[in-house]
Amino acid sequence: MEGWHIWVIIALVFVIVEMFTSGFAVMCISFGCVFGAVASALDWEIKWQLLVFAIGTALAFMTARPLVYKFFYKKEKEVKTNVDALVGRKAIVTERIEGELHPGRVKVDGDDWKAISTEATPIEVGEAVEIIAINSVILTVKRA
DSSP states (O other): OOHHHHHHHHHHHHHHHHHTSSSSHHHHHHHHHHHHHHHHHTTOOHHHHHHHHHHHHHHIIIIIHHHHHHHHSOOOOOOOOGGGGGTTOEEEEEEOBBTTTBOEEEEETTEEEEEEESSSSOBOTTOEEEEEEEETTEEEEEEO
């Protein structure tokens, strides 16, 4: 068995180990083994093979690993759920809203909510409004 065969076998073992771990670190070592295999195939001495292995591993850590993290570990935009998802939605007034001091009621997706308005003029029953804020169980709305 030639030296480059051993490097390739070690690289394959590291690839298999990477399947059971996370972080892409073991795969970078596997890339280094491939570099060592190339050096061995060129009949370089073992000290040069180890040096090429170390350089290949370092290059993989500096280039391949950040690229993998960039594409596979993206931070997705935060998805708003529950009550937070109501901001920006439309609602229908079911009970007249007369500003902040005299709340009314609105219906959103079949749910009935207490609502106040930022506007000075009353909002009548049946009008469409947009939810602009939520304070506990009271929605702040404006005309849509």
